[in-house]
Amino acid sequence: MLITADWIVPVTGEPIRNGAVLLSRGRIAELGPANELLARNPDARIHNYPGCTLMPGLVNAHTHLAMSCLKGLIPSQPFHEWLKHIPVAWNALSDDDIAASIAMGALRSIASGVVAVGDIAYGPESISIAADTGLGGVFFWEILGIELEGLPQALYDAEYPSDPLRGCQGRLRCGISPHASYTSGPRLLQGTHKIAMAQSAAFAVHVAESPAEVELLMRGQGPLTRLSDRLAAGFEAPGITPVRYLDRLGVLEQALAIHCTRVTPGDIGVLAAKAAGVALCPRSNAYLEGGSAPIRALADSGVALGLGTDSLASNSDLDLFEEARALQALEPSLSARRIIEIMTREGAATLGIAGRFGSIEPGRDADFAIFAVSGDDPHASLLADAGRSTIQAVMSAGVWRVLSSSPVMGVSRVERGSCIAAEKASLALASSMSDF
Template sequence: MLLTAKYVMPITSPFIEDGAVVVHGDKIVAVGPAAKLKAEYPDEEVRDFGLAAISPGFVDLHTHLRYTALRGLFEDMPYADWKRAVLRCEPFLSHGDWEDSAFLGALEAIASGITTLADITIPGSPVKAIHRSGLRGVVYREVITMRPENVGDAMEEALADIERWKERTADTDRLTYGLAGGPIYSTHPKVYKAIAEHVGSSDMPVAMHLAGSREEADFIRYGSSPFSVHASQGSSFDMEMPPWLPAGVSSVRYVYNWDILDVPNMLVVHAVQVDETDIKILAQQNVAVAHCPRINAKLGMGFAPVNDMLEAGMTIGIGTDSPAAVDTTDMLDEMRVGLMINRAVNAGRHRGMTGEKMLRMGTIDAAKALRMDHLIGSLEPGKKADIIAVDLHNSHQNPTSDPASAVIYTANQDNVMWTMVDGRVLYDNFVHVSGLQRDKIVDTAREIRSRIRHGMNDETLYRQILKRLEEDASDRLKR
């Protein structure tokens, strides 16, 4: 197949006007001027996108697919209150609900030009959604427990889940699995030590949410914070101050002391509440960062010092994070918001943050953060055919001499017209062709939101459901 468009953006080399990409099977075999490649490959089927930009698919460095159906439920809340509300609604969703919610997230990712995503989860719903939808993904199984005596069991359960997931997706190489340390306000630090010991010097992916909010930072450093989180024991969604806190240090230095930052393939999500010393530690440990500007702004978490981290030599990619907060899985919106806020907080000193750099952070830099830049993130011969086309007919910059600027500043998910993953077309002319039943999935998501709104307003029903879940958990422990 020979793909042509007004612009081809390889990312790692200058854009090509009137360019083309040749795809054989699941690989890119050639990138260059359309006239030249048509002459070299005269028998190829030609797909011309016209006034559009062909780009590598976006790499969403952090998301939570299973929370897609929860969007619009908890607006205008600070981070700690929002987190508490999300956790409070979880009892109203069944296993099937979580799967349907994750499928909706996968469909929206495809329609917004995302071809690879990294998801932190405990249940396997994102695995099924990524696998069935045709996306590429890295799924991190999160390990959470507040009790040191339960760390071994929690690790065993996580590793057993990963083995099950591998068996269920053995028919493809599109999925990779790793471990995630739980948030530091709800996880015993011995979990981080256990993950580091298990991973050792292997390239197993590891991730964790870290230094995302002022509430977390104060909780660790001072032992004083409005943070209320779920505890695996009890129904109040609050927890007492653990005996090992306050630690008197930053979040980064706290986990650094427990060795998890020593693993070779480490991804930190957020890194908002970090100082110069923290950045030096992260850079020294070759830790990559998933920058999630929309959720950081919407929940009042702050803005990561991206420019300082880049100057320290760190790898930073873009993540859309939880749809329960940002409402859409839209990498173009994420990149644009990230660029605008970066300009605002660095008034008078852009320090090289441009539309082109932000596009790199959503493609090749995010791929590098996942240690997958040899496979994806740019249009180069030999790489996987993860390719998208963005319609520029309605761009306010049309005509343009800078397609990267036109895409970043004026496009959104509604302008993505075509998505291919691993050489398979999943989205064509603004229509899903992956085989998933989009309308049914959307209707289910609406029903889930209605049920949650009703249930959370009925305190008696909520307590009944919570009691049943606690009884189920108690029965599992007895077994």
């Protein structure tokens, strides 16, 4: 199969005008000028996409797909207030509701060109549903609020694979996340990190997301104190920044540091030296009044950056290009080319999956998105106009997932299941909002 477009943007090489990608057995066999590939492969089945740009499938570095059914249910407010509503909504959901919510999030991700995620998972459903829909990436089992001694049982109960390298491999990788320094105590932070490193699994932690988190760590005060007293066993305010605290515990090594809105120049140096990467979530940070990360300083520090939508409980959609436009608005000095890299190869690097996702190269799985976008500068054109509204086609693992702008997989049953979940969560929230 040969696919032609006005532009091929491989990310690891220069854009190819009037380019083509040759596929063989679900993999990229070759890419180059369309006329050359057409001449060498006269018998190939051809899909022409005039007026379009073909790029690698996008990498959404931070999602909570399981929370997709909460879209629009919790208003914008400071993070520590918003967080109180999450367990209320969550506890109203059955396993089937959560599965429908994950499926809806996965399909919406793919429908906007995403082929890999860094997802916070709460059990094995996220990874199995993602596999069914064609979504790959890293799935971090979230374990929080327990004593270290309870960790083996908690992992067992959450059906975390006993051998994550065998249990999930290839396009699907496993990881662990202890959520944050105010919901997991120091021993649990270290224990989860130790297991992840010993198993060559991934590790992620939310860090420096809100002013309240900094206030808690620096001074032991503020609106997160009750939560940390209840969940973070053994926590004592260290009097240093969240990044320094996690570094002192030794858990930033190879970690994906999520958010990092409240970081100092010194923190940025620590992140660059230790972390696997930083996931930026500008729209969620704005929704939860957390401010903006120092994007320019992080971008210049050498730490790998990824871009994440976070969950639909704190964002309006899972469209990574909408997130990218928010990033650019906050930091106009960041070039379109760098932002496209953050959405693809560099974002994949933050998750440790750049060897498989984020660029178009011979020998790799056929993972790409085609947008009805064209212009003399393909990076700028993509950043200006690509997204759910201009998607033409998506292929992941060599299978068409979106064709003629529509998901190939039937979505009506998934949407219905997710509507039921949203209704339950909405009722639970309505009866509890007056309590807060």
